[in-house]
Amino acid sequence: MAAKVSPLAPAGFPTLPDVAGVRFATTNCEIRYRGRDDLMVALLEPGTTVAGVLTRSLTASAPVLWCRKALAGGSARAMVVNAGNSNAFTGKAGEAFVSATLDAAAALAGCAREEVFLASTGVIGQPMPADLIARAIPGLDGRFEAGWEAAARAIMTTDTFPKAASRRARIGGTEVVIAGFCKGSGMIAPDMATMLGFLFTDAAIPAPVLQALLSAANERSFNCVTVDGDTSTSDTVLLAATGKAGNPQVADAADPALGDFARALDEVMVELAQLIVRDGEGATKFVTVRVQGAESDAAAKRVGLTIANSPLVKTAIAGEDANWGRIVMAVGKAGERAERDLIRIWVGGVLICADGMQVPDYDEAPVAAHMKGQEIDILVDLGIGPGAATVWTCDLTHGYIDINGSYRS
Numbered sequence: 001m002a003a004k005v006s007p008l009a010p011a012g013f014p015t016l017p018d019v020a021g022v023r024f025a026t027t028n029c030e031i032r033y034r035g036r037d038d039l040m041v042a043l044l045e046p047g048t049t050v051a052g053v054l055t056r057s058l059t060a061s062a063p064v065l066w067c068r069k070a071l072a073g074g075s076a077r078a079m080v081v082n083a084g085n086s087n088a089f090t091g092k093a094g095e096a097f098v099s100a101t102l103d104a105a106a107a108l109a110g111c112a113r114e115e116v117f118l119a120s121t122g123v124i125g126q127p128m129p130a131d132l133i134a135r136a137i138p139g140l141d142g143r144f145e146a147g148w149e150a151a152a153r154a155i156m157t158t159d160t161f162p163k164a165a166s167r168r169a170r171i172g173g174t175e176v177v178i179a180g181f182c183k184g185s186g187m188i189a190p191d192m193a194t195m196l197g198f199l200f201t202d203a204a205i206p207a208p209v210l211q212a213l214l215s216a217a218n219e220r221s222f223n224c225v226t227v228d229g230d231t232s233t234s235d236t237v238l239l240a241a242t243g244k245a246g247n248p249q250v251a252d253a254a255d256p257a258l259g260d261f262a263r264a265l266d267e268v269m270v271e272l273a274q275l276i277v278r279d280g281e282g283a284t285k286f287v288t289v290r291v292q293g294a295e296s297d298a299a300a301k302r303v304g305l306t307i308a309n310s311p312l313v314k315t316a317i318a319g320e321d322a323n324w325g326r327i328v329m330a331v332g333k334a335g336e337r338a339e340r341d342l343i344r345i346w347v348g349g350v351l352i353c354a355d356g357m358q359v360p361d362y363d364e365a366p367v368a369a370h371m372k373g374q375e376i377d378i379l380v381d382l383g384i385g386p387g388a389a390t391v392w393t394c395d396l397t398h399g400y401i402d403i404n405g406s407y408r409s
Contacts, residue, residue, distance in 0.1 A: 008278035021045035021242030023144035032084025050076035051211035055235035061088035063118035074207030077111035088233035093127035104134035152181035169264035174247035184276035204243035212253035221269035282399025294387030301389035306334035308393035318395035342383030
């Protein structure tokens with residue numbers, strides 16, 4: 001039975017522009033799912049550059065280990081992504097699976113193995129036959145006509161809706177497009193990317209410059225979301241630039257000509273990151289946590305994530321309980337400088353505490369009303385320094401337990 005779509009989902013799948021030099025195909029390999037595609041392959045034109053951010057997990061999957069090596073080449077001709085099995089903690093069997101998949105994809109794309117990038121998502125610790133995907137890849141030849149939505153759906157696991165976004169930008173007077181999709185719903189916490197994401201642009205950008213742009217945007221987007229505090233073994237975000245737009249060459253990420261592109265990339269990645277939170281397992285509320293007045297931006301982010309990851313805060317939000325004391329608790333345990341009499345907290349725009357205690361004549365009614373909505377806003381001012389950060393999370397409901405308690409059954 002298909003999962004009920006998250007109440008925080010957008011109205012529908014967006015219309016994305018074509019990206020010259022990118023083609024998709026999908027198919028079903030029966031890795032875990034029946035009656036739906038579970039494999040996505042993207043073919044990229046020669047000359048495509050690539051950048052990526054990968055999980056820092058010490059139990060990273062076999063595909064992640066491969067991508068770490070392949071990114072050094074800076075060139076991409078194919079991406080192969082499967083859902084249903086993460087190929088993580090699968091030992092030599094996982095390595096054999098990667099090798100067979102690389103051989104098949106390289107033959108299809110007519111490229112070197114080092115130009116093929118792999119990503120897998122799903123159950124950990126269950127080896128697959130080495131040729132489970134490899135034997136399906138040759139049959140995709142001539143079938144690269146899948147659209148964005150089909151590609152996005154093929155990589156879903158516990159997601160309840162496909163996630164995509166796009167923007168247009170200009171580089172030196174030339175219009176370029178950025179479009180992409182991601183998957184993620186649970187096992188979401190910042191440690192580079194927190195999910196699988198695949199972004200494509202027709203801009204001509206050298207791999208080192210592309211990497212700098214992606215890494216910076218990642219810190220402001222995918223590294224600012226959390227659902228449950230758990231970082232996946234498989235987190236991968238790849239950005240491919242086909243160069244088909246023919247824009248003027250750029251050699252430095254700080255080049256002013258890239259300002260609009262950087263803005264558009266940030267917007268796409270923030271939108272995708274927020275869609276993951278809106279599809280958080282069992283989520284019913286989207287929560288924005290802003291922290292200001294910290295010693296540094298890094299400190300503000302750590303405080304924000306401590307609030308966003310607190311089970312007590314998240315369950316209070318789920319229960320629509322205006323229990324602001326739990327926010328105070330989370331600030332205090334974050335490990336960053338905080339002084340009782342300087343902290344101020346707002347929920348839904350209502351100031352709740354200041355000067356070390358609840359404000360005089362505090363009226364909980366408007367806060368309680370805010371907690372009943374789907375969009376929850378929390379602002380904490382530490383009153384110490386210039387540091388600020390915004391992170392996004394969701395509530396923690398019994399639905400999360402239902403989904404994860406039966407994930408393998």
